[in-house]
Amino acid sequence: MSTFRFWQTPRAGNMARLALHTSKLPALADNHLRIKVHAVGLNFADIFALTGLYSATPQGAFTPGLEFAGEVQEVGQQTQGFAVGDRVMGVTRFGGYTTVIDSEADYLIPLPADWDYAQGAAWPAQTLTAWYALIHLGALQADQQVLIHSAAGGVGLQAMKLVQALGARPTGTVGSEEKAAWLRQQGFQDVLVRETDFARQLQRDERRFDLVLDAIGGKVQIASFDALNPMGRLVVFGAAEFTPSHNRPNYLKAAWRYLRRPRYDVMEMISSNRSVLAFNLIWLWEQKGKMQVLLEELQTIPLPPPHVGHRFAFDDAHAALTLLRSGQSVGKVVLEATPDPA
Ligand SMILES: NC(=O)c1ccc[n+]([C@@H]2O[C@H](COP(=O)([O-])OP(=O)(O)OC[C@H]3O[C@@H](n4cnc5c(N)ncnc54)[C@H](OP(=O)(O)O)[C@@H]3O)[C@@H](O)[C@H]2O)c1
Incomplete structure (x- = not known):
């Protein structure tokens, strides 16, 4: 060839x-x-x-x-x-x-x-992302309640499986009933179809979490942060709300979303004892040593x-x-x- x-x-x-x-x-x-x-x-x-x-x-x-x-x-x-x-x-x-x-x-x-x-x-990419978010930044502990957005997606599904395998309790959110039904068939019972007012949905059901994985952003992320228990962590690694619906981005819409993106007040974070962490794994490409450590860890992850x-x-x-x-x-x-x- x-x-x-x-x-x-x-x-x-x-x-x-x-x-x-x-x-x-x-x-x-x-x-x-x-x-x-x-x-x-x-x-x-x-x-x-x-x-x-x-x-x-x-x-x-x-x-x-x-x-x-x-x-x-x-x-x-x-x-x-x-x-x-x-x-x-x-x-x-x-x-x-x-x-x-x-x-x-x-x-x-x-x-x-x-x-x-x-x-x-x-x-590799999606499992490493879920692993890094849950273990390295999230400091996941057994028995914790973990909220995972886009739980039927590539990263989300790996995160749901990892949380369960490590003895914690996953709550998944998805954008449709079809995905929720599919996740339940896979053995994940706690699945929410996100409603337009996600903050009200969480308050109505009195939902609280120790750890949140979010790659959607916007109001979904703010509502998730507000539902954290003291000592809770929000781990952010994407912003799917910016997804263009066509081949080209709508720059006006993207700019509007960017202006309204979530921002966090560190003084408030001290008072309420909750934190926000964020990462992009592509940075690791340049850090060969760190990447190799993670690729070695990846081979030990207990998932099918x-x-x-x-x-x-x-x-x-x-x-x-x-x-x-x-x-x-x-x-x-x-x-x-x-x-x-x-
Ligand atoms: N920082 C990093 O190092 C890193 C690495 C890998 C992935 N990521 C991020 O992690 C997220 C998941 O990645 P993935 O490759 O596994 O994708 P995926 O979860 O398989 O697909 C993305 C999901 O985002 C949700 N979503 C929310 N708002 C959306 C919108 N406006 N348009 C389209 N989809 C929307 C959809 O699920 P629901 O509607 O069911 O929620 C969709 O299925 C992405 O945001 C990605 O950029 C970050």
Whole structure:
């Protein structure tokens, strides 16, 4: 195989510009491995990067994609730890929507033997996000009551499972009855369909929480902070309320939301003994040592393979992104490369 295919946008700002390209493979660098990508995991950040609403969006042309799974095809001369034929999953700072990726070994971990490639591509980013939010920042304790927004989504579902596995009590929120019914079928009994006045919904049911995971923002986030018990923590890692409903952002709407974003008064936080923490894992890409520690932790997390809710062919990236952007997806959305003919 001397060529590979990849999705690329000439610049951020309009998802319609994302186009499929074919190119010749360059020579492999000595410190890289070449992976034949079988599956690519989609993340909400891909939408924000493509529309230019993501702080880490690259300048100029770029290939979206933060995680993948595949098979090692070639090993650079100065690379250790993996051999040709190994099944791996990995993370990348963009460049994931491709059929071949060159990666340093530091960003790869072995794919468990009983997982398929789509499950591997669904694991690293969202599980690490849930883990980092709950354990590193949330300091989760057994028996705590934990509120998880978008609980049927990629990160949310991993967080629900982790909270349950670690002996705490998850309350999930979702945007539709269908998702709530699905979550209950998975064994999560405490699920709320968010009402327009989410603050009143929480007050009416006298809901209190020790920890909240939020990536929606706005009034949902403020209401969640107000429902924290003393010593409680709000962990924020996204702002899905800014999601554009079309290929291009509505900048006026986004600016309005930005002006009305939640802000917190640290003096009040001292008085009420509650805190707010926030993070973006993409920062870890540059911090190789810290990333490796987290990737090692990731291999010890006591969870079954992730739920792949939607599988699309590699060529159908636009349809996959449209589904993810709609807010209707359940679990992970994955692109699968067509296997080469035998
Ligand atoms: N900071 C980080 O390092 C980091 C890393 C990974 C992910 N994230 C963030 O975590 C969140 C979840 O990521 P994910 O990839 O797992 O996505 P996801 O949860 O599978 O999908 C996003 C969900 O957001 C909810 N949502 C709320 N308002 C929405 C709107 N206006 N339009 C569309 N959807 C809306 C929808 O679920 P409901 O309606 O059911 O709530 C939707 O399914 C995203 O906000 C993402 O940016 C952050």
